[in-house]
Amino acid sequence: MTPNFRTELRQLLAKLSGFPIGATDYVSYFVNDSGEPMVFVQQQGEKSATLLHSDLDWEPHPVTGPTTTMADTAPEEMKQKLKNVSIDGGLLSTPMCGSAILGRDEAQWLDACFSASTPLRAD
Template sequence: MTTIPSGRRIEQAAVNALRTLLQRHDHVVEEISGQNDYGEDLFVTFAEAGRVTNDVIKVQVKGGASWRRSYGYGVPVRQHAETWANGNVPVFCVVFDPDTERLYWANATEQLRVKGHEGSRPRTIRLSDTKVLDDTSLAGFVDEARAYVGGYRGRNAVLAHLGEMAGVSFGRSDRVLHWVNDCDEQLIFWQRPGEPYATLLHSDLDWDPVRITPARLLIPGGSSLGPGFGSDFPEELRRIAPVPLIGGIILNMPEALWLASCFSATEWARRGVEVG
């Protein structure tokens, strides 16, 4: 007589627990065949007000106490790093703890992509024990997952990629401009509407955010750029300065002219706002 491994029972219980929760709230769940280990167990299509949306995720489900870690729970990435990080559909990991009878979740794609931009991908997806998935928290999970899925479309996809690269999150109304210099260093100009300053993110500065204003941009002979540019510096210094600067950061001329263009293009977003 064939014996069913106990681990399989626990894994199926985990899948059933997640499916039941999602279907109770009208989301559509499709189980992926378990004959092959593709790294995903479920397709989930989210619903809103009784209508199916276009937002779909894949879920890797694990069950059992063996996934517990000091920080919560951990799901090994193994051979799935590339498909989880760069697939067309984002992947989430969910762990079911049979002792607490609770589900815990994490965005595997986001963790892999963020760490990948930092130069190394994790071997384990970390699930915090505060990320509980139940009837109370499900709406928040759905909102977060759908927002992440939305980042794969159109302009949002570009903003999501740049944000992951720089370790920040851009708002939909933010003005975000990107530049690659001749040393393959990447610069991001970030202007939030209504703020008196912009933020410069530079790969050579480890993406540390630097607040900048037109008045802090010093370009040799920069008086020809018009009122405001370099006005924080004395006229004599503007004439003789050998290199362009933004605050205390040394620029090359193409970078400085690019920043001047960025300031010009986003002037409307700072209009009427005083620098504090």
């Protein structure tokens, strides 16, 4: 491992995602089971972090807390539709980050990142 590995990795992830990543930011990289890379960035002193997902065109998605589910965020009318089109309402347990739908492995990784980056967030 080169002495500048962390710096080089940050630069590579910033180039890959098109998102600025600073030297003191908490950064995590993940590849889901479909081979899609994802990057989590928590900038020093910011209240929210950022999720960058290749399958979502690297569009920054704010991360303000642990992941939610469709049951947590969908309007009541949508919840009823989801209950009707899925076995035992299974779609309601689909993990979400804002409007981004996540796989369970992605949600577990994202929750771990959010927890690990807590000391960097603003009060």
